[in-house]
Amino acid sequence: MAISHILICRTDNIGDVVLTLPLTAYIKQHFPEIRISFLCRAYAAPVVRYCTTVDAVIEMESLSDPVAFFRQSDIDTVIFAQLDKRLAAAASKARVPVRIGNAYRTWFNWWYCNRPVHFTRGGSDSHEAQLNFKYLRPLGIRYVPKLSELPAMYHFQIPHEAALDRLLQPYRFNLIFHPKSNGHGREWPSDHFVQLAKSLERHPDIHVWVTGSAAEGQWLTEHAPDLLQLPNVSNVCGQFTLAQLACFIQAADGLIASGTGPLHMSAAFGQRTIGLFPTARSMHPGRWGALGPRAQSLSQQMNCPGCKIKHAMTCECMRSITPEQVEKIVLEWLDQKRNQR
DSSP, X not given: OOOOEEEEEOOSOHHHHHTTTHHHHHHHHHOXXXXXXXXXXXXXXXXXXXXXXXXXXXXXXXXXXXXXXHHHSOOOEEEESSOOHHHHHHHHHTTOSEEEEBOTTOHHHHHHOXXXXXXXXXXXXXXXXXXXXXXXXXXXXXXXXOGGGGGGGOOBOOOOOHHHHHHHTTOSEEEEEEOOOTTSSOOOOHHHHHHHHHHHTTOTTEEEEEOOOHHHHHHHHHHOHHHHHSTTEEEOTTOOOHHHHHHXXXXXXXXXXXXXXXXXXXXXXXXXXXXXXXOOTTTSHHHHOOOSTTEEEXXXXXXXXXXXXXXXSOOHHHHTSOHHHXXXXXXXXXXXXXXXX
């Protein structure tokens, strides 16, 4: 096919968006003349703009008339990496030449996409980032990278913000805790974060920064006040835009979180990252683990009845990941930085 401009649509959460970006690097590597645009929600757009393998970012909220948008553009290929009936119908009506979407149990993609793919996510043993490569099959690309290959497919250029650098400068090792997940993942218990922070008090070089939304900061104030009152902890919840949070993560020395957007950002940026995951098939690290050259994921191999409870905040397999396990890795990070100096 004669393709010159691909639009990738991913209009859900930040973590899902980050795990879709390796597609852009692969396409650029093998077809450098192809222009790649990325359509996402406005709140995720700042992270995509830092990705150097994306030529243009379109915010979904800016599309008051998607049909007119497609007709006025030179986009010849659309990949719907996440189900969106409105956009698929608009691309079809505008007669975009190549329209790719997953038609597994989705009638409208059979109707609106003229190059459908067919695969299941929930029952797959592949990582989410690997599954996204199935969207390239209609373009004649059947390559699916190994997990070890994916970190090299992230290309970010994140600027330094002088104000954030000054905030971190007094401390030798700046460690980010991102305890909440905005309801998108199973969380490590807040009392484990408290215990870990208390244990790290013995190491004066380490300072802890707690990040999250303003609402998450309020939740921590009410449910984990001990964490925010520790002398080695600073609460910056609600103080950063997403663009600033990306700069803050890049400038720090490490991040700890469960399966949430900032976890995947940190790993993709090449930051030291620990991801904390349950054992449930739909949430375990084999499917959603952090992907980065300095990222690792912790999960306990156990039969956890709590994993079967929908929308549970945490469960026993998350609780069984001990603060001591996490602290051991953090202290290894500290030694690494000391040795680099």
